[in-house]
Amino acid sequence: MTDTTSTGGPAESPRAEKPSPSLSLGELMRSPAAGAFMGFAMVFIVFAIFGFQRNFLSVGGISTWVNFASTVGMIAIPVGFLMIAGELDISTGAVLPASAMTVAVISGYYEMPIMLGVCAALSVGALIGFINGMIVTRTQVPSFIVTLATLFAVAGLTLSLSIVFINTTQTSLNAPDWAKTLFGGRLLGGFRSSVFWWIAMIVGFIFFLHKSPWGNWVFALGGDQESARNAGIPVQRLKIGLFMLSSTSTAFAGVLQTIQFNAATSQANFGMIFNTIIACVVGGLLLTGGFGTVMGIVFGTLTLGVVQQGIGYTEIDRNLSFLIIGVMLLIAVLMNDTFRKLATSWSTKKK
Amino acid sequence: MSSGTPVIELRNVDKSFGPIDVLHEISLKVGEGEVLCLLGDNGAGKSTLIKTLAGVHQPTRGEILMDGQATRFSGPRDAQARGIATVHQFGGTYPLMSIGRNFFMGMEPTRGFGPFRVFDREKANRIAVEEVQKMGITRITDGDRLVGGLSGGERQSLAIARAVYFGARVLILDEPTAALGVKQAAHVLRIVNEAKRRGLAVIFITHQVMHAMAVGDHFAVLIRGAIAADFRKGERTREEIADLMAGGESMADLEASIEGPADAAEGRTAAAPL
Ligand SMILES: Nc1ncnc2c1ncn2[C@@H]1O[C@H](COP(=O)(O)OP(=O)(O)OP(=O)(O)O)[C@@H](O)[C@H]1O
Ligand SMILES: [Mg+2]
Numbered sequence: 087m088t089d090t091t092s093t094g095g096p097a098e099s100p101r102a103e104k105p106s107p108s109l110s111l112g113e114l115m116r117s118p119a120a121g122a123f124m125g126f127a128m129v130f131i132v133f134a135i136f137g138f139q140r141n142f143l144s145v146g147g148i149s150t151w152v153n154f155a156s157t158v159g160m161i162a163i164p165v166g167f168l169m170i171a172g173e174l175d176i177s178t179g180a181v182l183p184a185s186a187m188t189v190a191v192i193s194g195y196y197e198m199p200i201m202l203g204v205c206a207a208l209s210v211g212a213l214i215g216f217i218n219g220m221i222v223t224r225t226q227v228p229s230f231i232v233t234l235a236t237l238f239a240v241a242g243l244t245l246s247l248s249i250v251f252i253n254t255t256q257t258s259l260n261a262p263d264w265a266k267t268l269f270g271g272r273l274l275g276g277f278r279s280s281v282f283w284w285i286a287m288i289v290g291f292i293f294f295l296h297k298s299p300w301g302n303w304v305f306a307l308g309g310d311q312e313s314a315r316n317a318g319i320p321v322q323r324l325k326i327g328l329f330m331l332s333s334t335s336t337a338f339a340g341v342l343q344t345i346q347f348n349a350a351t352s353q354a355n356f357g358m359i360f361n362t363i364i365a366c367v368v369g370g371l372l373l374t375g376g377f378g379t380v381m382g383i384v385f386g387t388l389t390l391g392v393v394q395q396g397i398g399y400t401e402i403d404r405n406l407s408f409l410i411i412g413v414m415l416l417i418a419v420l421m422n423d424t425f426r427k428l429a430t431s432w433s434t435k436k437k
Numbered sequence: 438m439s440s441g442t443p444v445i446e447l448r449n450v451d452k453s454f455g456p457i458d459v460l461h462e463i464s465l466k467v468g469e470g471e472v473l474c475l476l477g478d479n480g481a482g483k484s485t486l487i488k489t490l491a492g493v494h495q496p497t498r499g500e501i502l503m504d505g506q507a508t509r510f511s512g513p514r515d516a517q518a519r520g521i522a523t524v525h526q527f528g529g530t531y532p533l534m535s536i537g538r539n540f541f542m543g544m545e546p547t548r549g550f551g552p553f554r555v556f557d558r559e560k561a562n563r564i565a566v567e568e569v570q571k572m573g574i575t576r577i578t579d580g581d582r583l584v585g586g587l588s589g590g591e592r593q594s595l596a597i598a599r600a601v602y603f604g605a606r607v608l609i610l611d612e613p614t615a616a617l618g619v620k621q622a623a624h625v626l627r628i629v630n631e632a633k634r635r636g637l638a639v640i641f642i643t644h645q646v647m648h649a650m651a652v653g654d655h656f657a658v659l660i661r662g663a664i665a666a667d668f669r670k671g672e673r674t675r676e677e678i679a680d681l682m683a684g685g686e687s688m689a690d691l692e693a694s695i696e697g698p699a700d701a702a703e704g705r706t707a708a709a710p711l
């Protein structure tokens with residue numbers, strides 16, 4: 087992707103590490119995840135070649151970007167659901183520190199039981215999502231503006247409330263051992279437990295979007311909202327639910343991060359907003375809604391993880407990672423349109 | 438017309454959206470095996486009326502009776518579950534979704550039980566393809582295809598096939614022939630007659646006199662949200678019907694105004710926005 091001339095180089099060595107897709111190839115090819123998968127495979131191979139001597143393929147190397155991807159991914163998928171439904175959620179950048187501070191203040195500073203802090207943090211997330219959803223469904227204001235407003239409101243509130251309660255903007259949390267293992271432990275030589283939470287959430291999200299009847303409704307919202315309303319889809323409730331899902335998942339990611347690093351800060355995480363949107367677009371979602379897959383977002387997130395974090399384990403200049411992401415995003419947007427056209431005109435000749 | 442209680446009846450129904458009154462004192466009934474043609478100018482309130490019947494809107498005042506019983510639809514799915522199927526004027530299909538998923542939107546067939554109920558893709562695709570083929574669109578053989586790849590008329594046929602499949606008692610068609618070719622339009626009229634023979638109550642909205650005359654047993658003309666005329670087949674001439682459909686202006690006058698400059702048509706309602 088970065089340098090095409092070098093792919094003919096030391097081709098013999100890292101090929102064995104090529105990830106084998108768990109889905110059937112045929113099914114993958116005609117879904118919006120196909121492009122995302124090919125993009126990921128390409129980036130992975132190029133990075134594996136450049137990183138072969140720099141531990142890119144070691145457990146340490148892989149776990150670094152997979153750990154990163156797991157945090158981004160558990161937020162990106164429900165954010166992607168909103169994109170499929172024709173909405174956007176950028177308040178995640180403030181929900182993350184809000185939930186992190188909630189659990190750290192309750193269970194760290196005030197030394198209350200960890201589960202109380204976790205539940206409170208998730209409730210904060212759910213509440214912010216509910217507010218987003220209510221405003222978006224009750225007014226005609228685009229969700230980009232609504233969540234931009236809640237992003238700043240929640241970020242400001244988190245900062246000032248931290249000063250009020252603990253007189254500082256960051257604090258530490260030492261969770262009991264069982265909670266550390268469950269929410270922040272390292273397994274299999276480097277993978278954080280967030281990776282396993284992410285995998286569990288992927289399974290749940292795939293079921294929701296692609297198997298359950300509700301998934302149909304999410305696509306219908308983004309496809310034609312008026313028709314969805316005429317067909318009796320509970321448009322408002324579904325949207326509010328999706329906003330709550332997105333911010334509650336974000337809150338959960340905040341809890342995992344806090345327990346993992348033993349600390350929380352109330353600074354807003356603007357980078358996370360970009361990361362989730364990039365993951366979705368690279369994952370084949372259309373900004374216009376109505377189209378996308380969970381596995382596409384997963385591959386988009388993994389690609390982002392490789393480029394942002396895996397780059398440290400290769401000979402590629404670290405500073406190029408933003409450039410690569412920018413180029414990748416452009417290619418993805420252009421490809422997505424092609425894939426949509428392909429999918430629309432696709433029909434089986436076998437029948 | 439069959440005897441007995443009408444399948445669906447409106448009594449003094451008003452509908453307003455906040456301060457905007459759209460429907461006033463609408464009373465209508467449709468019996469088994471009867472086709473009611475709802476006629477009227479753009480913006481007369483036809484779509485609003487059928488959305489009220491389809492459960493999309495609740496009447497502001499007045500009541501809806503089904504089989505003589507006063508009833509209230511909690512939503513479109515409630516109305517559909519009671520056998521009222523509607524083809525709305527716009528949309529009705531989702532371009533980036535498969536034919537099978539489009540067909541069963543909101544009424545998804547499922548397999549499994551409890552929280553693990555999954556969308557039954559095979560069943561949905563099979564039924565959808567069968568029903569669309571019955572509509573004469575034999576080009577569609579694969580329920581996994583995305584609707585965006587179909588032509589406008591094929592999409593409309595899909596929406597009609599869906600309503601025919603779900604409409605057990607009442608079939609409501611809001612300008613179903615607007616996007617269709619001559620052959621497909623004739624087919625829709627055949628479907629209306631077929632539904633009539635099967636004993637359904639049909640409500641049919643059209644701007645084409647020919648189509649209305651071909652299937653209607655009973656005509657109601659809406660002008661600015663009120664019923665301006667209500668008559669049975671044979672009670673009015675074709676010209677009178679055409680004049681009523683133009684909102685009470687005579688066709689001859691309209692034809693004369695077409696010849697003149699565009700602003701001579703003042704007093705005519707502007708075309709309703711999409
Ligand atoms: N949700 C709504 N809120 C406010 N006004 C509405 C709403 N829906 C419809 N109206 C108004 O009600 C009037 C009737 O609209 P309706 O769509 O029922 O007309 P119609 O008879 O179906 O016209 P057409 O032949 O163009 O389809 C219009 O003036 C429209 O602006
Ligand atoms: Mg209309």
